[in-house]
Amino acid sequence: MKEHETLEQRLGEQGVSRRAFLKFCAALATMMALPPSSAGAIAAALSQAKRPSVIWLSFQECTGCTESLTRSHSPTLESLIFDMISLDYHHTLQAASGHAAEQARDEAMKAFYGKYLLLVDGSIPLKDGGVYSTIAGRTNLDMLEEAAKGAAAIVAVGSCAAFGGLPNAQPNPTGAVAVSDIVRDKPIVNISGCPPIPSVITGVLAHYLTFGELPALDELGRPKAFYGETIHDRCYRRPFYDQGKFAKTFDDEGARNGWCLYELGCKGPTTHNACATTKWNGGAGFPIEAGHGCIGCSEPKFWDAGSFYTPLSAPAADVAAVAQVSMIAGAGAAVAMGALDRAKKQKLQQSREKLTVADLKGD
Amino acid sequence: MDAQELLIWVRGTGLQIAAAVFVLGMSYRMLHLLLIGRKKSLAEARGSEWAGGLRTMWQRNFVLPRLSPRGRFTFVAGYVFHLGFFVTLFFLSQHIALFRAVFGFGWPALPRGAIDISAVLALAAMVALLAHRLVDPVKRLLSDYQDYLTWALSFLPLLTGFMLLREIAFEYVTLLTLHIASVELLLIAAPFTNLAHMFSTFISRWYNGAVMGFKGIQT
Amino acid sequence: MSLQDIHIRVADAHTVGSLDAILNEIASRLHDFVDTGATSLIDLKSLPFSAEEYEGLRATLGRGEVTARLDSIGDSEIYETRFPGVWWVTHYNVEGDIVADLIEIASVPAIVHSQPEDIYVGLARLRQTLTSVRGEPVEP
Ligand code: SF4
Numbered sequence: 044m045k046e047h048e049t050l051e052q053r054l055g056e057q058g059v060s061r062r063a064f065l066k067f068c069a070a071l072a073t074m075m076a077l078p079p080s081s082a083g084a085i086a087a088a089l090s091q092a093k094r095p096s097v098i099w100l101s102f103q104e105c106t107g108c109t110e111s112l113t114r115s116h117s118p119t120l121e122s123l124i125f126d127m128i129s130l131d132y133h134h135t136l137q138a139a140s141g142h143a144a145e146q147a148r149d150e151a152m153k154a155f156y157g158k159y160l161l162l163v164d165g166s167i168p169l170k171d172g173g174v175y176s177t178i179a180g181r182t183n184l185d186m187l188e189e190a191a192k193g194a195a196a197i198v199a200v201g202s203c204a205a206f207g208g209l210p211n212a213q214p215n216p217t218g219a220v221a222v223s224d225i226v227r228d229k230p231i232v233n234i235s236g237c238p239p240i241p242s243v244i245t246g247v248l249a250h251y252l253t254f255g256e257l258p259a260l261d262e263l264g265r266p267k268a269f270y271g272e273t274i275h276d277r278c279y280r281r282p283f284y285d286q287g288k289f290a291k292t293f294d295d296e297g298a299r300n301g302w303c304l305y306e307l308g309c310k311g312p313t314t315h316n317a318c319a320t321t322k323w324n325g326g327a328g329f330p331i332e333a334g335h336g337c338i339g340c341s342e343p344k345f346w347d348a349g350s351f352y353t354p355l356s357a358p359a360a361d362v363a364a365v366a367q368v369s370m371i372a373g374a375g376a377a378v379a380m381g382a383l384d385r386a387k388k389q390k391l392q393q394s395r396e397k398l399t400v401a402d403l404k405g406d
Numbered sequence: 407m408d409a410q411e412l413l414i415w416v417r418g419t420g421l422q423i424a425a426a427v428f429v430l431g432m433s434y435r436m437l438h439l440l441l442i443g444r445k446k447s448l449a450e451a452r453g454s455e456w457a458g459g460l461r462t463m464w465q466r467n468f469v470l471p472r473l474s475p476r477g478r479f480t481f482v483a484g485y486v487f488h489l490g491f492f493v494t495l496f497f498l499s500q501h502i503a504l505f506r507a508v509f510g511f512g513w514p515a516l517p518r519g520a521i522d523i524s525a526v527l528a529l530a531a532m533v534a535l536l537a538h539r540l541v542d543p544v545k546r547l548l549s550d551y552q553d554y555l556t557w558a559l560s561f562l563p564l565l566t567g568f569m570l571l572r573e574i575a576f577e578y579v580t581l582l583t584l585h586i587a588s589v590e591l592l593l594i595a596a597p598f599t600n601l602a603h604m605f606s607t608f609i610s611r612w613y614n615g616a617v618m619g620f621k622g623i624q625t
Numbered sequence: 626m627s628l629q630d631i632h633i634r635v636a637d638a639h640t641v642g643s644l645d646a647i648l649n650e651i652a653s654r655l656h657d658f659v660d661t662g663a664t665s666l667i668d669l670k671s672l673p674f675s676a677e678e679y680e681g682l683r684a685t686l687g688r689g690e691v692t693a694r695l696d697s698i699g700d701s702e703i704y705e706t707r708f709p710g711v712w713w714v715t716h717y718n719v720e721g722d723i724v725a726d727l728i729e730i731a732s733v734p735a736i737v738h739s740q741p742e743d744i745y746v747g748l749a750r751l752r753q754t755l756t757s758v759r760g761e762p763v764e765p
């Protein structure tokens with residue numbers, strides 16, 4: 044495999060003008076959530092950047108994350124970025140299949156050992172020796188451990204790879220875990236979301252490409268530029284929350300007025316993601332704009348946090364039943380104790396001997 | 407355990423434990439209290455126990471003019487705290503959403519402005535009461551560790567709730583977790599401390615009134 | 626039935642909304658530009674606008690005298706607003722989606738300037754054109 048040429052060479056070959064390149068860099072700055080004035084610095088860095096080799100492994104997943112990426116709203120921009128990386132293995136997107144595909148992966152891993160970027164979507168099942176998800180007869184665990192060894196960094200795409208996601212939800216029948224539960228000695232970026240916002244995936248790739256390093260991460264390994272604030276922090280319905288104006292059903296007056304969706308179960312206050320500003324479907328909007336609360340898809344364990352329609356202030360488990368049982372138990376105990384008291388009293392009364400004149404006399 | 411898992415726990419298992427301890431402890435204590443009962447009086451009362459009991463339950467709310475200055479302060483601050491606490495507890499929209507989820511019914515909320523005022527009043531009254539307790543020699547002498555414990559247990563939910571609505575100092579996840587956890591502590595401690603007065607206060611008022619209402623034997 | 630037939634009003638909750646904030650920001654940057662000549666950019670996609678506020682911003686800034694169109698990897702629309710020195714720069718991709726939406730404070734937006742690299746390539750092309758027209762090389 045030949046060394047990859049720099050991006051400037053490639054763009055030059057394609058007849059892309061400098062102005063077009065600057066426009067592209069302006070779009071990248073927006074995508075990476077960097078200040079727009081950084082477009083110049085991005086351009087300078089990108090002209091020198093070499094195309095990194097990328098290996099993409101898909102484990103226990105629904106292909107939603109790849110769908111999100113390939114259906115992303117700005118195909119030319121994404122494809123330009125994809126042009127900028129050399130995607131050497133992705134079993135859904137690549138043309139090769141079977142042994143040829145596995146061979147391509149082996150070759151890329153050898154040729155770029157220590158330098159390639161490893162993208163993973165899907166969780167890794169560990170139960171029963173990992174039999175619940177295998178590729179070419181090998182378990183996901185086996186494949187991940189092998190590929191992680193030679194990776195410069197790992198990008199966990201989607202909530203399944205980042206936190207375990209749906210497969211990991213109670214009762215977790217396959218023993219699914221996140222990438223970070225297995226690989227501990229490599230830098231890992233978690234791009235959570237179910238699916239993650241496509242331009243956040245490409246934004247992180249672009250950042251790695253531009254600066255040759257991973258972006259700043261929060262304590263859950265998510266890039267701060269996109270996950271630094273909650274949906275609630277940047278929600279346009281926020282003034283209604285602050286005024287205490289809530290929609291109570293999906294079709295009441297409040298809902299029609301666009302009031303806050305907190306009482307309809309919105310998890311925006313506890314969810315870190317860029318939906319409220321980056322938005323979905325080419326900037327068309329995000330779920331709250333469509334009148335549905337946030338379900339918290341970019342946070343760990345969001346499937347186990349109670350109903351999507353239970354307000355954050357309400358219990359995530361059945362408290363009423365517990366209270367009823369306790370009430371009966373408490374009342375029962377009180378009655379039993381009361382009876383015991385009464386019995387004791389009676390006994391005491393019976394055992395009391397009548398006072399006689401003789402007693403008083405003391406003989 | 408990360409922040410989300412902690413929140414899930416306090417909203418789920420933690421709350422179930424707290425509710426179980428609270429309901430079990432309280433129902434036991436209250437029912438037991440009633441069952442202990444009093445020995446049936448064989449003499450006919452001159453007055454009426456029921457009238458006396460009910461009258462006292464009501465009249466104890468209006469003893470202000472008959473109190474010493476120290477008593478007056480405690481009385482007023484105490485009432486401000488209790489009123490503010492209950493208005494905040496029962497009329498904040500988010501709380502009503504909780505009651506609706508647990509009991510299946512709700513009621514209209516007060517506007518946020520009114521809640522803000524009631525919460526601030528309750529907080530201020532609590533701080534004043536604590537200061538008074540520490541400064542006043544008689545009250546200080548009368549206080550034991552349980553008084554300070556129950557003060558803190560009642561103060562924390564108010565404080566964390568106030569901070570939560572404004573996202574002061576911490577993130578929403580953290581503040582919500584703290585707020586719920588502080589309420590759970592209060593629920594768990596209630597049956598074992600003088601916080602149990604939240605139910606027994608009217609029973610004991612009735613009892614006092616009833617005793618006074620007895621007014622000797624009918625002749 | 627079209628979207629307009631569904632009766633959804635968005636009540637105005639914004640006592641101090643995002644619109645006020647962004648207009649203030651623009652004013653203070655324009656002031657800096659007058660004072661020091663420092664140009665600057667605001668990324669509109671990073672701000673939590675509702676559709677109404679966005680339209681409100683468009684209406685308030687209005688359109689000035691100059692409009693430019695850039696045609697490279699999709700369109701770009703560049704125009705001066707009612708306020709000289711305040712430009713609205715919108716980059717589209719080939720499919721017509723917005724990929725960057727910026728307010729630029731400058732006398733001319735940077736992207737409009739011809740780039741030295743492109744001028745250099747263009748000069749070479751011009752020379753080549755001349756060669757093929759005249760059939761002989763032109764002295765530099
Ligand atoms: S709709 Fe959700 S995110 Fe928006 S203000 Fe209400 S609770 Fe917060």
Ligand code: SF4
Nearest residue numbers: 316318337338339340
């Ligand atoms: S609004 Fe919430 S649930 Fe919806 S995509 Fe964004 S983070 Fe996920």
